[in-house]
Amino acid sequence: MPGVSGVAAILIANVLIPLAIAIFSSGFFPYKSLSSGLARFEDKEDGFEAPFDKVIFMVVDALRSDFVYSNTSGFVLTQSLIRSGAALPFTAHASSPTVTMPRLKAMTTGSTPSFLDVIFNIAESDTSTTLAFQDTWLAQLKARGGRLVMYGDDTWLKLFPGMFDRADGTTSFYVSDFTEVDNNVTRHVSNELLRDDWSAFILHFLGLDHIGHKSGPQSPHMFTKQHEMDSVVGELYAKIEREEHLQSTLLVLCGDHGMNDAGNHGGSSSGETSPALLFISPLFRNMGGSRLQSPIDIPDDFQCYKSIDQTDIVPTLAGLLGLPVPLNNLGVFITDFLGMWQSYSQRTRILLANAKQLVRRLQQSFPDFKFEADQDLDSCTTEPPTSIHEVQCAWYRVIDLIHHTTNVGEESKLEPALKHFLLSAQGVLIRAASDYNFQYLILGIGVMTLVVLLLLPDVYKILSRSIHSGSFLAGLIMFHSGMMFASSYVEEEHQFWNWVCAAWLFFLHVKVTSRGPCVPSGPEFIANAPISILTVAKQGTVGLFATHRILRRWNQTGQKFAAEPDIARDFLPSHLYILWALVTFTYVDLYVRLSSKYRSYRLWRLICIIVTATAFFFKLGSVVSDSPELLGDAYKEIFKRVFDKISLITLSRLVFAQLILLFLYMFHARKESDRGKPSVKSGMPRGVFHELLTLFLMTQSRTTNIPLFLMFKLQAHTFASMNLSNIDLTITCLLMQYMTFFAFGGSNAISSVDLSNAYNGIDHYSIIPVGLLTFVGNWAGPIWWASATRHIRYRQTWQGKKAHITALTFHIATSLLCVMVACTALRTHLFIWTVFSPKYLYMIAWALMSHLAVNLSGEFS
């Protein structure tokens, strides 16, 4: 791009980045084309007698298989039902993304939802993804004249607007609430059980998921919650057994997804994809079949009892309730329930209805293949070349058996043939690549390439000015870009930043040491700085190394080593005195720094005390309510009593209000001093803004992460004393931003998004504040370092700032470009939805929020 350089290039590049993201995203996350309308029985023959006419569908959010089936489970009564044969247990494989909305879609339509649903799951206010006009078992029940009632997660109300005759929604994103959210569901249960006007009664409990998000699967709250859920099952079962009008009612207990060891979900680890599923009815006891053991030992992959796909719920429910299988279903009838029908023809009819529906799906997805024509089986005698051919052959075999059943012996072959066809068809359909809009993908990549080319000449100039740091940055960008194509390196990205950061610290060490007594920045520096600063700079690298090493162990993240012990999850919770000493010291240190900026004012000191104390008090309060295990047993009760009367929301609002007021005052004082009013001490210390920001970030961080800020300060102090050149500061800023993002426990998996502080000061879900607080909570490290390095560079000229912005923009542009290319090139890769797409979403956050909103706007304030 000759002719465009300098400011214009930076400006155009930063305008084009969001544009490229928008174009690429619209191509990468397409709406799936689904058939509309409702499935019908084509002729009378397809219908069959159904053992049930009502269903109670009880969803317990994040009910991982072991929560029900293990020895330590609170589901005692449910386990006795399994032993008696009244409950049939399964592990229902939930495919990624393992978040509520797509999982509900899978459990009602039987189709695998697109990744876009994850975003809509977070942007919950969106209503364009409703299932009101799609074929679901709810719609089928409704079409049959049944009434639907729903209590629990209001995602159901958003998915099915106007479908429910009675409903009461609870919000799923307010994760601090463990009890109220479920009491709001339970209180309706006994009333609804008295009525007989409904065909489907849906319950969706959120408390267990909230406990997981807040304090993980090993939380002390978990057992009581499981016990509470068990008693709901017990009540429902007792009524079904006893009440006349509930006699043919089926009870389904299931989780929409599981959770990982940290209590989060969204990814595809075995814990997240293995929710429990139970079909419960007294009628199942007469079905025969072997009695199952319960409780059982949980295997490492959480696959307890028979493993099925989550979509299988849909045709199974359709079969048991006598409904046509919904049009977009990919599920397969669970054959264990065939025992409910005595007649052989009834059984095959059910499987055949399922098979015919899957054939229609196959024809939609693979228009080139014929499934109707009565072809001969000769072509199938040889090994089928592809899986779709195999499905085709399986179907021909089924047709062949139907048309040529002459004797009884032949008839018994039909059922296994149907089962074989159903399973292979399901496999093919689930694997079938989703349809991307390829033009948009290429266009997005094209725009991004333009951005990179646009900045290339300027970046080359900047990098060639200092050969070593320049080549370091160039190497860093190239390495990081190349990594985006390898799934394990995307999962373990923190390793890369730690690895490079260690090398960079060594580089700085060598650089500072080799300066010797002759400091290259000239006599000016020596004259102004005390000798100690030079020693700090020289020996400081050792301190930097030590703190860096502690930082990287603070939170284990990624995939491969995520379960290994770390400081925040293992060491600190078992050494509470150290934790609280560090946290308190961090707050005290902050107060000292804040108050020392304005030494002469006593009032200022008082204000500082109030602000830091309120912030600390709020943190303490949130620990008491969310993670009491971080308080010793001795203090738990005392603090509980103290915080019983104080609303945490009010407290957090107070913290935010104080911070905002101080920010405003600061800007005012800044302006006054600019005008030269003598009333204000000349030049409002710029450090105040940074310290206030630190306090805000601490409020938005997990308690166990708060001591990190102490270490950051040490590191920033050392970096400042090193008197680094511009390019070195840019590299330091970049490295520390990425390194600390991961040190806070971040990773490239959706499940590691930390929601624990997203609701500070907010009492209901609203996308903008919650989104902002979530971003701040997860990007606290990068935001801090943006501000800290800005603080170190305060004397930088416009020229230096320009170089800084250019380098950062270039880095974000190249990484984005590479992620886009990787997502396009690897769009049929096994890990596209679990590794590369989440990485792309994270890159969007890095580019739009961290780069544009934090780094760039920081330069101009």
Next chain:
Amino acid sequence: MSNNNGNSGPPPAPKSQPPVRILPTKVARIYSLAHPAAVLLGFAVRFPNLVHDPISEMLNAIPFLAASQVVFTIICLPPAGGSLEAAGSGSSSSTSSGFSSGSSNIILRPGRPARRKGGSGGSGAAGAGVGGGFMGGLGGKVIPSILSLILTALLATPVFAILLVLFGAPFTTHHAQTALCAAHMALLTAVPLVYVHGVDGTVWKEVWGASRPADAVWGAALGTCVGAWLGAVPIPLDWDRPWQAWPITILTGAYLGFATGTLLGRSRWLFGKRLRFTDEADTVENKKTE
């Protein structure tokens, strides 16, 4: 890497030791090439055992590695205690007689009489009395080699262990592996360094600042460290191979780096050059901003 000659460098290093040359004997020249190859070969042969049982294999290999490093230093390198200059002057006077490193850019300190020790003088003077010179120097070589082994065990190994941990080695587990890995790295780097430089403070300051001029010894040390650093790259891959376990890849990187560094350090393109990171552009830029 800017091209700075041995002692025409910056003012802070007036007493800087010049880069070390391989002894000009025929045995030394041949063995100095064979040694890195032999070490690498030995490592490659034992690699399956290393993967199978890292701790005992690393432990069992230590005596062999130590012995081979001592033999290498005794045969190929001038011992500490002044014979450096002897080797140096020998090299400059025998440039014409086909020295392997050729006419590199080393400048000897002018006006300093080259101290010579024992028979090594004979070897340096003409580069002809090969066998005799080597045998005669053996007595003066035993003490430096013992010293180098002691310092390697007592000082270099703990330092490397600390460095490994700082660079990301497991801190709470795998202590034996880390310590043994550090011992191997120390043997590869510190034995020749101590043997050649003794306890010369300026040299060790340069080592600490990574600013020694390139030679076989410093090249080996730097190569070992860089190799070990690069050795971390395959660990995060999800291949689930047994060799991805700590510290096998690190050690492999270190050995490869050792061999490469030894050869590169003495090559005619790099010999005598230093890593220097303070470049003029930075300084100018800094002044402008202040």
